[in-house]
Amino acid sequence: MKPTFPIRASVFRKEHFNAAHRLYNPTWSMEENDRVFGKCNNPSFHGHNYELIVQLTGEVDPDTGYVYDAKKLSDLIKENVLRRFDHKNLNLDCPEFKELNPTAEHIAFVVYSLLRPLIHERLDLKIRLYETERNFVEYPGN
Amino acid sequence: MKPTFPIRASVFRKEHFNAAHRLYNPTWSMEENDRVFGKCNNPSFHGHNYELIVQLTGEVDPDTGYVYDAKKLSDLIKENVLRRFDHKNLNLDCPEFKELNPTAEHIAFVVYSLLRPLIHERLDLKIRLYETERNFVEYPGN
Amino acid sequence: MKPTFPIRASVFRKEHFNAAHRLYNPTWSMEENDRVFGKCNNPSFHGHNYELIVQLTGEVDPDTGYVYDAKKLSDLIKENVLRRFDHKNLNLDCPEFKELNPTAEHIAFVVYSLLRPLIHERLDLKIRLYETERNFVEYPGN
Amino acid sequence: MKPTFPIRASVFRKEHFNAAHRLYNPTWSMEENDRVFGKCNNPSFHGHNYELIVQLTGEVDPDTGYVYDAKKLSDLIKENVLRRFDHKNLNLDCPEFKELNPTAEHIAFVVYSLLRPLIHERLDLKIRLYETERNFVEYPGN
Amino acid sequence: MKPTFPIRASVFRKEHFNAAHRLYNPTWSMEENDRVFGKCNNPSFHGHNYELIVQLTGEVDPDTGYVYDAKKLSDLIKENVLRRFDHKNLNLDCPEFKELNPTAEHIAFVVYSLLRPLIHERLDLKIRLYETERNFVEYPGN
Amino acid sequence: MKPTFPIRASVFRKEHFNAAHRLYNPTWSMEENDRVFGKCNNPSFHGHNYELIVQLTGEVDPDTGYVYDAKKLSDLIKENVLRRFDHKNLNLDCPEFKELNPTAEHIAFVVYSLLRPLIHERLDLKIRLYETERNFVEYPGN
Numbered sequence: 087m088k089p090t091f092p093i094r095a096s097v098f099r100k101e102h103f104n105a106a107h108r109l110y111n112p113t114w115s116m117e118e119n120d121r122v123f124g125k126c127n128n129p130s131f132h133g134h135n136y137e138l139i140v141q142l143t144g145e146v147d148p149d150t151g152y153v154y155d156a157k158k159l160s161d162l163i164k165e166n167v168l169r170r171f172d173h174k175n176l177n178l179d180c181p182e183f184k185e186l187n188p189t190a191e192h193i194a195f196v197v198y199s200l201l202r203p204l205i206h207e208r209l210d211l212k213i214r215l216y217e218t219e220r221n222f223v224e225y226p227g228n
Numbered sequence: 229m230k231p232t233f234p235i236r237a238s239v240f241r242k243e244h245f246n247a248a249h250r251l252y253n254p255t256w257s258m259e260e261n262d263r264v265f266g267k268c269n270n271p272s273f274h275g276h277n278y279e280l281i282v283q284l285t286g287e288v289d290p291d292t293g294y295v296y297d298a299k300k301l302s303d304l305i306k307e308n309v310l311r312r313f314d315h316k317n318l319n320l321d322c323p324e325f326k327e328l329n330p331t332a333e334h335i336a337f338v339v340y341s342l343l344r345p346l347i348h349e350r351l352d353l354k355i356r357l358y359e360t361e362r363n364f365v366e367y368p369g370n
Numbered sequence: 371m372k373p374t375f376p377i378r379a380s381v382f383r384k385e386h387f388n389a390a391h392r393l394y395n396p397t398w399s400m401e402e403n404d405r406v407f408g409k410c411n412n413p414s415f416h417g418h419n420y421e422l423i424v425q426l427t428g429e430v431d432p433d434t435g436y437v438y439d440a441k442k443l444s445d446l447i448k449e450n451v452l453r454r455f456d457h458k459n460l461n462l463d464c465p466e467f468k469e470l471n472p473t474a475e476h477i478a479f480v481v482y483s484l485l486r487p488l489i490h491e492r493l494d495l496k497i498r499l500y501e502t503e504r505n506f507v508e509y510p511g512n
Numbered sequence: 513m514k515p516t517f518p519i520r521a522s523v524f525r526k527e528h529f530n531a532a533h534r535l536y537n538p539t540w541s542m543e544e545n546d547r548v549f550g551k552c553n554n555p556s557f558h559g560h561n562y563e564l565i566v567q568l569t570g571e572v573d574p575d576t577g578y579v580y581d582a583k584k585l586s587d588l589i590k591e592n593v594l595r596r597f598d599h600k601n602l603n604l605d606c607p608e609f610k611e612l613n614p615t616a617e618h619i620a621f622v623v624y625s626l627l628r629p630l631i632h633e634r635l636d637l638k639i640r641l642y643e644t645e646r647n648f649v650e651y652p653g654n
Numbered sequence: 655m656k657p658t659f660p661i662r663a664s665v666f667r668k669e670h671f672n673a674a675h676r677l678y679n680p681t682w683s684m685e686e687n688d689r690v691f692g693k694c695n696n697p698s699f700h701g702h703n704y705e706l707i708v709q710l711t712g713e714v715d716p717d718t719g720y721v722y723d724a725k726k727l728s729d730l731i732k733e734n735v736l737r738r739f740d741h742k743n744l745n746l747d748c749p750e751f752k753e754l755n756p757t758a759e760h761i762a763f764v765v766y767s768l769l770r771p772l773i774h775e776r777l778d779l780k781i782r783l784y785e786t787e788r789n790f791v792e793y794p795g796n
Numbered sequence: 797m798k799p800t801f802p803i804r805a806s807v808f809r810k811e812h813f814n815a816a817h818r819l820y821n822p823t824w825s826m827e828e829n830d831r832v833f834g835k836c837n838n839p840s841f842h843g844h845n846y847e848l849i850v851q852l853t854g855e856v857d858p859d860t861g862y863v864y865d866a867k868k869l870s871d872l873i874k875e876n877v878l879r880r881f882d883h884k885n886l887n888l889d890c891p892e893f894k895e896l897n898p899t900a901e902h903i904a905f906v907v908y909s910l911l912r913p914l915i916h917e918r919l920d921l922k923i924r925l926y927e928t929e930r931n932f933v934e935y936p937g938n
Contacts, residue, residue, distance in 0.1 A: 128742065247417060272458070338513055559815060
């Protein structure tokens with residue numbers, strides 16, 4: 087049952103990291119930040135176990151049967167995302183969020199921006215990020 | 229790493245409710261209903277822990293970093309969906325199913341119809357509903 | 371690395387069933403039942419996806435390497451528990467709960483009572499029952 | 513709240529099977545296979561608990577409220593996929609992989625090819641396959 | 655199938671909270687703290703989604719069928735544990751950890767100590783705490 | 797809220813490995829093996845994603861707040877269990893099962909036997925092993 091044509095499929099790799107963060111807009115008053123971000127505006131920070139899913143879509147290489155080697159994808163995420171964010175304070179330790187509120191939407195955008203230049207343009211890239219089991223986001227690039 | 233353009237992303241919120249239901253078509257005979265719906269046609273009802281995922285897609289607000297505040301989305305679902313269906317008998321207690329067989333497909337359609345008028349039209353809405361861990365449906369609107 | 375002595379271990383099998391139920395005490399007033407059981411006292415019933423874990427503890431048979439064959443344990447649970455309760459209304463359809471309020475504690479007790487006579491007394495039996503992912507009980511026999 | 517138009521939705525069914533496999537390309541040297549497939553090229557095989565999700569998308573039948581009966585979908589998958597692959601060695605026991613490296617991408621392609629002729633063309637078919645909780649693929653047909 | 659004797663069972667309630675923390679021993683040098691606690695000694699803090707399971711063991715009340723009302727147990731945990739720790743920095747915001755390194759073991763001990771006086775002594779109390787899906791602890795009291 | 801006495805707690809670490817295996821008793825006929833082990837007696841092997849949970853119980857070190865460092869426990873399991881069994885054929889590649897049928901019970905016994913000498917005797921050791929999400933075993937030592 088060998089395909090006689092290029093197969094287009096997606097491969098997904100799930101990784102996780104733990105980080106502290108605080109949500110606030112420095113151009114707003116503390117009252118306005120409390121009203122909008124509630125408990126997430128705690129100045130002492132809180133934190134999450136983030137679950138990250140990276141999806142690559144493209145043609146399956148007929149020699150390997152892979153869209154992209156899952157081991158290599160895992161290493162790429164570890165080297166370029168986890169090394170930056172795992173066991174870190176996103177607001178204090180990570181220059182990527184110096185001017186960017188570390189909401190799940192923005193973290194997904196940053197992860198996309200970090201990985202996009204490292205993956206061949208013939209592959210589509212999509213990011214899913216779980217802040218908790220019940221709150222998550224998806225960023226498919228623009 | 230600040231975006232210089234509007235980011236388009238999805239935010240998801242997961243909620244759950246427990247309900248009893250029975251699947252049958254009142255215009256059919258009991259035999260026909262048994263043939264089509266099997267054990268789900270039990271006249272005494274059975275039930276499920278429904279897991280509901282509401283997805284909103286649109287532009288990230290650059291002031292907040294949110295597509296939609298997950299806390300507000302949770303409250304919206306609780307007020308408009310869970311208050312109606314949680315710990316209820318969908319067939320007996322819920323007027324939404326008086327003329328509609330409460331299959332997972334139809335429940336997803338009803339949830340969509342309840343939430344759609346409450347969410348700005350610039351946001352796309354999609355509903356995923358788990359009847360069990362192994363049976364689930366998705367309704368993206370028509 | 372062959373054991374030179376009898377090994378004592380536990381084997382667990384997870385099964386699930388879907389059922390409707392109502393919690394109430396028939397010797398109490400409706401007001402008292404509402405006060406104690408809240409939404410669970412809905413006279414039209416509500417329902418759950420119950421996850422059931424049956425644990426057997428005893429010596430590993432050196433000829434098979436099994437405490438108990440997981441396939442046989444699955445069949446035993448299906449025949450004696452799931453056939454009774456799956457897609458049923460516990461209050462209306464199940465004589466086991468005619469005089470017993472179908473709380474998770476009582477369902478676990480009934481499952482234990484149904485299985486105990488069918489399993490050799492050299493094996494200990496313990497029941498874990500999930501009513502939801504966040505509410506569950508355990509009954510190890512008395 | 514009855515729809516006055518055909519509703520288009522997706523129904524998903526999750527099944528699982530356990531299998532052994534080995535990844536390698538018979539036209540390559542052992543060294544090249546080790547370099548590309550690493551531990552997955554173990555000539556004695558290794559194995560996985562595969563989780564398979566089959567998605568059908570189409571119009572909801574207004575008489576039943578189903579896109580497709582989940583019980584029938586489960587039976588179809590068991591008869592045509594699980595009977596072939598469950599508790600098997602994909603490389604040795606399954607003719608579908610005689611000339612096809614059993615990567616997750618290729619297994620998803622084979623599952624799609626087995627099911628597509630059995631499902632009415634008015635329904636779209638998509639396959640998601642988990643090799644582990646952290647590695648998975650999706651094949652939506654070409 | 656009514657029990658003719660008191661049934662002894664356990665009821666479990668799962669709750670979650672998100673918090674930031676840092677692991678270190680103030681009587682040690684930074685080098686010693688780094689050697690022992692590694693990335694967890696980040697002075698800017700990191701964080702987790704903690705999953706907390708509270709187990710109560712005792713006799714089932716024959717009038718209610720409950721060891722303890724799961725709704726009341728949930729409220730007790732929310733009022734006495736989550737209100738203290740959710741969206742907080744355990745080191746900076748929580749007096750309970752002023753002199754206690756907030757390891758999972760110590761958090762479980764603190765949760766036990768907070769709840770024990772509020773639960774009748776005829777019920778045994780046990781705490782399970784997940785720091786991540788792969789790291790967790792249990793404290794059954796001493 | 798500092799404990800004034802030694803706290804006794806458990807720490808758990810979850811790891812996973814993928815392996816192929818076959819269940820059979822070499823002193824029996826093929827028919828007898830088929831009768832007892834069914835599909836698990838496939839001579840070409842099948843496989844699983846094994847999830848392994850190692851539990852250590854003992855006193856919390858007041859200087860660190862640890863029963864045992866989770867990172868060290870993870871490394872110990874990787875070095876002594878995963879390196880032996882991950883991506884292996886338990887029957888063909890692993891001398892531990894040369895004379896031992898690789899049932900979940902026996903694998904748990906072997907894991908216990910490998911780890912016991914490496915962990916101080918003041919700590920109790922217990923092994924839980926998931927062969928699938930629905931079949932698992934526990935071995936607490938003898």
